[in-house]
Amino acid sequence: MDDRYFYQPALGHGLPHDPFNAIVGPRPIGWISSRGVDGGLNLAPYSFFNAFNYTPPLIGFSSQGRKDTLRNIEQTGEFVWNLATRPLAEAMNASCAPAPPEVDEFVLAGLTPTPSTIVKVPRVAESPVAFECRCSQIIRLNNAAGEPTDGWLIMGEVVGVHIAQTLLRDGVYDTAGSQTILRGGGPADYFEIKRDSLFRMRRPDYPKTDQ
Ligand SMILES: Cc1cc2nc3c(=O)[nH]c(=O)nc-3n(C[C@H](O)[C@H](O)[C@H](O)COP(=O)(O)O)c2cc1C
Numbered sequence: 001m002d003d004r005y006f007y008q009p010a011l012g013h014g015l016p017h018d019p020f021n022a023i024v025g026p027r028p029i030g031w032i033s034s035r036g037v038d039g040g041l042n043l044a045p046y047s048f049f050n051a052f053n054y055t056p057p058l059i060g061f062s063s064q065g066r067k068d069t070l071r072n073i074e075q076t077g078e079f080v081w082n083l084a085t086r087p088l089a090e091a092m093n094a095s096c097a098p099a100p101p102e103v104d105e106f107v108l109a110g111l112t113p114t115p116s117t118i119v120k121v122p123r124v125a126e127s128p129v130a131f132e133c134r135c136s137q138i139i140r141l142n143n144a145a146g147e148p149t150d151g152w153l154i155m156g157e158v159v160g161v162h163i164a165q166t167l168l169r170d171g172v173y174d175t176a177g178s179q180t181i182l183r184g185g186g187p188a189d190y191f192e193i194k195r196d197s198l199f200r201m202r203r204p205d206y207p208k209t210d211q
Helices: 068-076 086-094
Strands: 030-035 041-046 049-053 058-064 078-082 129-142 148-163 181-183 190-192
Touching (some): 030 058, 041 058, 058 129, 068 078, 068 129, 068 148, 078 148, 086 181
Antiparallel strands (some): 030 041, 030 078, 049 058, 078 129, 129 148, 181 190
């Protein structure tokens, strides 16, 4: 007898909370700064986020509905990804407020915009790592029947990388020491990367690959 709980998302999950986000988790957070054509700044977290390509480095995140970040990137073709860390968790959370486009979430969250090197969008000065990105594709997501959904995948090529020197140990990026936060499920769950959660495992026959 199968003791698994089964549901078809299209018919509803039947549980107190949708488990989808909790299962595909914890997820890295795309903390995205962007700029409107009017020059106004925007900052918001997106946990439907990941890296998808090595050469060139491509990252992507998805907007559930047409939000300010999507509109800005459509208009300017640029954005910056900022690393969300435990000391910045509350500010990251404050930056997700559903504020009108004219509201600058940097101000709302008490953060400092600092100029990027290549793109015109500033990065979060307090964040130890940032990727300057040029938008490579915006894809409206379809369902399995080929019908358009209200999800938009925004892809960007990383054209500039900023790393705090404190996170380079003998030149090697110190993920375990980064205090990176990750989004879990439910209304409020997050995880923090800690040194004691690291374990190592090498691939059997492919010592040269980085992927
Ligand atoms: C940790 C976290 C992750 C989020 N992930 C997403 C996401 O993946 N997609 C999305 O559309 N909204 C996501 N949101 C909600 C947006 O941040 C929120 O709608 C925000 O107001 C959008 O800002 P914008 O309109 O300035 O782009 C997330 C919020 C939080 C706190």
